[in-house]
Amino acid sequence: MDDKQIKKWLAEGKISEEQASMMIAENSAAEKEKSGNRFLSVISVLGSIFLGIGIIWIIASNWDGMPDLVKIIVLLGSTGGLIYLGYEIGFNNKNFPKTGHSLILLGAILFGSSIFLIAQIYNVEANASYLIFLWLIGVLPLVYIFQSQLITFLSCIVFCLWFNSILFEDFNNFDAQGIAFITFFYQTFGLLLFSVGSLHYFLDKYAKVARAYRLIGIYLVICILFVFTFQLSFEGLEELSSELTANPIMISVIYGLIALLLGINLKFNPSKSDTNVLENAIALTILTIIFALNMAIEFEQYYTVFWLLFNIIFVGLIIVLFRIGYNRRDMKLVNIASISTFFFLIFKFFDIFSNLLDNGITWLVFGILLLTGSILFEKKRRKIRDSFNEEKAINQTNG
Amino acid sequence: MVNKKFVIALIILWGVALMGFVVFKQFTLQTGAEVRLKTVPVDPRDLFRGDYVILRYDINNIRLDSILTEGEAFKKDDQIYLKLDTSSKYARPIQISKNVFDEGIFISGTVARSNDNRLNVKYGIETYFVRQGTGKEIERKIGKLDVIIAVDERGKALIKSLQYEDEVL
Numbered sequence: 064m065d066d067k068q069i070k071k072w073l074a075e076g077k078i079s080e081e082q083a084s085m086m087i088a089e090n091s092a093a094e095k096e097k098s099g100n101r102f103l104s105v106i107s108v109l110g111s112i113f114l115g116i117g118i119i120w121i122i123a124s125n126w127d128g129m130p131d132l133v134k135i136i137v138l139l140g141s142t143g144g145l146i147y148l149g150y151e152i153g154f155n156n157k158n159f160p161k162t163g164h165s166l167i168l169l170g171a172i173l174f175g176s177s178i179f180l181i182a183q184i185y186n187v188e189a190n191a192s193y194l195i196f197l198w199l200i201g202v203l204p205l206v207y208i209f210q211s212q213l214i215t216f217l218s219c220i221v222f223c224l225w226f227n228s229i230l231f232e233d234f235n236n237f238d239a240q241g242i243a244f245i246t247f248f249y250q251t252f253g254l255l256l257f258s259v260g261s262l263h264y265f266l267d268k269y270a271k272v273a274r275a276y277r278l279i280g281i282y283l284v285i286c287i288l289f290v291f292t293f294q295l296s297f298e299g300l301e302e303l304s305s306e307l308t309a310n311p312i313m314i315s316v317i318y319g320l321i322a323l324l325l326g327i328n329l330k331f332n333p334s335k336s337d338t339n340v341l342e343n344a345i346a347l348t349i350l351t352i353i354f355a356l357n358m359a360i361e362f363e364q365y366y367t368v369f370w371l372l373f374n375i376i377f378v379g380l381i382i383v384l385f386r387i388g389y390n391r392r393d394m395k396l397v398n399i400a401s402i403s404t405f406f407f408l409i410f411k412f413f414d415i416f417s418n419l420l421d422n423g424i425t426w427l428v429f430g431i432l433l434l435t436g437s438i439l440f441e442k443k444r445r446k447i448r449d450s451f452n453e454e455k456a457i458n459q460t461n462g
Numbered sequence: 463m464v465n466k467k468f469v470i471a472l473i474i475l476w477g478v479a480l481m482g483f484v485v486f487k488q489f490t491l492q493t494g495a496e497v498r499l500k501t502v503p504v505d506p507r508d509l510f511r512g513d514y515v516i517l518r519y520d521i522n523n524i525r526l527d528s529i530l531t532e533g534e535a536f537k538k539d540d541q542i543y544l545k546l547d548t549s550s551k552y553a554r555p556i557q558i559s560k561n562v563f564d565e566g567i568f569i570s571g572t573v574a575r576s577n578d579n580r581l582n583v584k585y586g587i588e589t590y591f592v593r594q595g596t597g598k599e600i601e602r603k604i605g606k607l608d609v610i611i612a613v614d615e616r617g618k619a620l621i622k623s624l625q626y627e628d629e630v631l
Contacts, residue, residue, distance in 0.1 A: 135481075135484055138480070139476075139477050139480060142476060143473040143477060146469065146472070147469065147470075150466070155464070155466065177480060181483060181484060183514075183591045184487075184591075185487040186514075186587070186590050186620065186621045187589070188586065188588070188589045197483075200479075201479065204468075204472050208464060208465070208468045208472060209464060
């Protein structure tokens with residue numbers, strides 16, 4: 064609870080002056096402790112980054128003069144050493160959990176660097192996809208051993224890097240076709256992450272991993288849906304038909320698998336969430352629309368229908384995110400929904416009034432709308448956040 | 463609670479994976495047959511990227527009517543085996559197949575492009591990492607450089623060295 068709330072209770076006579084001053088003193092101590100922790104975590108991450116830069120710098124600057132065997136031993140030693148040190152101080156002794164997490168993240172990044180540096184010794188192409196795959200295989204167990212959200216994020220990034228490297232091998236030039244293909248991939252990957260992430264709730268200890276997967280999934284899905292809310296994104300999409308419909312069985316299997324996973328989540332509700340039906344229903348709807356677009360990609364005449372559907376589903380998703388965020392008192396979801404709404408409105412304004420942009424008044428109106436909108440949005444967002452905090456404080460006091 | 467055994471097992475596994483990679487590559491270098499390939503000039507704008515140079519060889523571009531084939535059709539992403547004649551100073555292609563050859567020296571590659579009776583094939587030996595600051599010097603010599611590769615009995619190739627006028631660079 065914040066000081067404002069305490070003073071309100073004091074004015075209403077709910078608590079005595081003595082209780083109020085004790086609560087305010089406690090608040091101040093907690094705030095100091097919290098800022099100390101925040102400071103410590105920033106220092107830990109910075110320290111780990113400097114340590115990593117130091118190791119890589121020493122290796123890089125002596126690389127040419129170092130015998131190959133020494134290079135490999137130094138890389139292996141530093142990688143293994145960082146992971147073990149991270150475990151000891153962050154998880155075994157639990158003296159510095161934040162530093163422990165940072166060191167493990169650094170170890171995982173250094174493992175990737177080691178793969179590429181060793182490959183370099185043997186003149187293996189730097190963007191060879193199997194090297195990134197090896198990194199991914201190495202990082203994934205870390206997610207489950209340490210249940211770290213940071214490593215979960217890293218594993219998703221590495222997965223995307225791996226996919227991009229395959230795509231770069233296939234597309235000689237990273238052209239519009241490549242971009243369109245990658246857009247489809249990230250949409251599907253987002254939904255897959257969301258559905259796989261939800262399954263992790265079956266085991267309580269993986270709740271953090273589940274949340275990280277689901278959040279990344281939501282970020283990806285919302286970003287790509289946003290792209291498809293503009294007619295411009297559909298231009299030249301029919302050229303992609305040969306790539307996407309080349310293997311309809313594989314595409315059907317992938318979409319079928321995601322639908323199955325969402326179905327399992329819908330029926331068994333591993334997250335024990337009271338908005339479970341809503342969450343999985345919207346994910347299934349998005350999946351169906353994307354699958355339909357995949358299958359109908361060569362029929363240009365339907366693009367307007369899809370464009371409309373994407374706009375409707377995007378607005379629908381924002382409303383669902385607001386609803387779930389509010390229900391669960393989850394500020395992160397409310398923030399995602401607020402930011403998405405804001406960007407959606409700005410870009411739609413540009414999209415609709417693009418032919419009036421050479422007019423000074425349009426810019427004036429746009430500026431006023433933008434300023435007013437951002438102030439109103441922020442005010443509303445803060446109000447929601449404060450109400451969540453207030454409720455949390457009341458629950459803590461009662462509990 | 464994080465299980466210490468899992469942490470140690472993972473570190474060991476990482477070590478084994480990286481060392482396995484090293485052993486695998488060393489095996490090719492140590493036991494593979496030495497083959498000398500001549501580099502061909504390439505578009506200089508794309509040649510030197512960061513700390514590695516791009517190498518191109520005669521065997522990257524194969525005319526199917528100039529070598530022996532088994533009548534197979536080749537398409538993009540096909541794995542191929544190219545039999546080499548190493549009796550002269552530079553190796554030259556003599557036969558192409560989708561199947562491993564029983565004898566002789568051959569190199570394995572992947573079809574990058576297929577056009578009528580021409581194939582563009584990559585062998586994984588098109589990149590050479592250089593010491594910092596030496597890239598431009600090597601770039602000037604491309605087309606006159608010899609590359610010594612090691613090819614193992616499965617056709618996997620690795621660059622052993624770069625030579626200019628018979629001197630190792």
